[in-house]
Amino acid sequence: MSDTIISADLPPTPPGASTSLPPPADANLVLQPLVSPQRRERRRFLFFSAVVLITALSTAILADILWSPHHLSIARIALLVLFVPLCAMVSLGFVQACAGFMVLTRGHDSTRITSTLPNPVIPDNLPVTAIVMPIYNENVREVYEGLRVIYNSIDRIGALSRFDFFILSDSNDPNKWIEEEAAWVELCKQLKGFGRIFYRRRRMPINRKSGNIADFCRRWGGRYRYMVVLDADSLMTGGTLVKMVALMEASPRVGIIQSSPVLYGATTPFARLMQFASAAYGPIFSAGQHYWQLDEGNYWGHNAIIRLKPFIEHCGLPDIPGGRGAAKYMSHDYVEAALMAKFGYEVWLAYDLPGSFEGGPPTLIDHAKRDLRWCRGNLQHAWLLFAKGFRPISRLHLGVGVFSYVSSLLWLLFLLAGTLHWYQSTRVMADAVSAGFLTRKGIHLLPFYLFIVMICLLLLPKVMAALLILNRPDRRRRFGGAPRFLISLLIEQLAATLLAPIQMLFNAVFIVSVLPGRTVHWTAQNRDYAGVDWREAMLTHVSHILIGTAWCLLALRIDTYFFAWMLPVLAGMILSVPLSILLSHQGFSDLLQRARLLVTPIDTAPAREITEYAQRLAGYEEAVPPPPALWAQRGFMQVILDPLVNAVHVALLRQRGKADHEVGEYYRRLVERVLKEGPAALSRREQMALLLHPGVVADLHARIWLLPDRELAPWWRVAMSQYNLISDKPVHLLQP
């Protein structure tokens, strides 16, 4: 696709002027559906027929293997019943990969949304779009440097006047809050971004991220035609952002365009594995996913552009039904996509649009924590499976999301049923021999053949993805060359085999805990980023080791062959602790890097934005931080001691209309405590309450300096004498 973005030297858009939305150029409007209903239905029929065929045949073979005229054991029934949905999921993945392989090999797909991109793309024809970045207690430096990179990228193509940036904070940690404010001012100064980069911290973080976005929509949604939603670790290139806006402008029927983000920024072995898998297999699965979902795709919550008017009209999420108390949808993205589709708007996956990146969890335990959030969110979607008015494909998206977690529990039950069946077979000879049709016809070793079929369904997608890469010299080079790429594939497959049972156990526990509303507790981290320590790994994985060991002993007792079957599954469980540590270890990551293994195009041919981001972060000279007691309260310290940070904080509160109403007894008591005992005497909630009152914050600042030392807590005396002493600036997070 050769398209051009023509930069234009535009005069800066003054604040308040961006509400004039130029109408789309009529000549470029795509008013007819990109895919005819017949073509859509034909594709989906072929696609899902293939899934049904594979599942049905495999199930029939298993049923034949398990057939016994004498009795139907619980184990047999369970194996058969559980096999159906599990096989269906595996088949879905396989057929999706086949479809993707076919599309990518053909090299041409007329059903892509990107085929409607005008050529050339002229930014000054586009309306101003909001780029929103909801954040919650994030690493402020990383977030703001990412924003800087995106800003610069857009600036390079001369489209800066077409975008407004919103940092939407829900942070409830005073340290983070004050860091965000101070860093926002610095960023705007450095980029001359006042009037273009905005910061808003929500007082009441209702309904988490979706509520954060909804709050933006209520306040400023009427100013913009579109918004691009980013995560705290998202990066997108300016060219991609402009193209997404152009695509929305060209197709008034489109509600959401979701890009296909690639993982970047991997520093640990676990993150490198995920990054490698994303780069190697992501394209084939994305293309395959697009093949069947077409204009009824899904939204993943970030790196996507949304048409604001229908989003505001139709995507306000209600509470979840049932249960005690009002629960909110955690995984709001799938629901919003389904609602957009319900009201007639198209949702597309722009799988072939490059320039979209996201970070990933660095360790197995971090990945599990994220999975817990997603598990909770996805299980909530079960309420919507029978909702009126939803499109069938939307229900499928929701169902697949639910099942992607439930399948872990089903897989565990399948393995347990298999263990029971094998045990029974060793006790009752008749059970050991299949009485099925195929066996009686002389086809032996059926279980083995079925196993091979399953393995092929699981591995062939990776083989196809590998072929696509090995087929082109430029792609081979980007993955480190053919030999290294093949070794990397083996490493990834070995790791995936060992990690899968661990993730199965994690998810099974999540399901069992989340359904009755219990909380899963995590061991406190003690990381200096040399990786996960032994204590954290032991405490997190102890149940996996116990289950794996017990199962191992049971398997050995049942039958040696059964033990051999189960070994790949049990090995992962038993080795969970060393695996967790090894895959988080920086030394192992360095070793992989030196050997040029698990290398991806992000490493060999990174986008300019990725390089710029990495250089910005690496270029920071670490300021010597203040002593730990001060560092722990650095936000409060800064906002109360620093006249300039204090003024910014007060000014921002007053801009939001926070009145300097009379200070009641509650605040007076808090102020006295903080003066006499130091900020650690207040809980986080109390600190936040103080920081929300502009009059109190201004008054505290004045009193801290006016009061003689004898009337202040020792903490304040030390803070005052140390403030800016070692560094000539406060412990800034943003360097120019």
Add this chain to the structure above:
Amino acid sequence: MDISAGDTLKPFVPKWGSPEEWNEAYEKVENYLRACRINSRLHRARLIHRILQRVAERGPAPEGEALSTAAIRETQVMMEAWFARLLQPTAEGGRYSLVDGRVALLLCDGSDRWPYAFLTLNDLPPDLVKEMRESMLVAGPNLEISNMVPRAIDYGWFPEIAGDTLDSIGRRPFLQAFLAWGLFILLLAYLFYKSRQW
């Protein structure tokens, strides 16, 4: 009131207050100026001297007021006068706030770029004046309110029944217990039955 720190600094010996009080005042003012990012030690030293000299010239503070308090108060008076000189023409109704002045100072990096201009009334750099007056903190564009409210979703018959059932079970702890016991007893009965055949 001439607060220029460019005046010739006359050495002075305080005629009141103990050396410890003057030390505390010195340290407090130094800490405050450092917090204001007055990084030029030369200028900071001049300012401290000037401020303490003015405190000394005023005479002893009212009873009960610490010398360091008087010193900081004097610093803030000087800051107000300085901001008034810099911002007055643009201030709304001829008034401005100390907060506005400090924000403007931060936004234009006044302390770094004009290291000797802080609290100096004479020969104010025109660039500093211009940038202080133009600096503006804009947290967000003008509001354009939309009405985004939760829209009801008709979940259909299944979640309604399931929701009512779960809700009933959730509100009745004994029912939950009975269900759990019932499952346990069923499992026990099954194991008992199977064990007859093993």
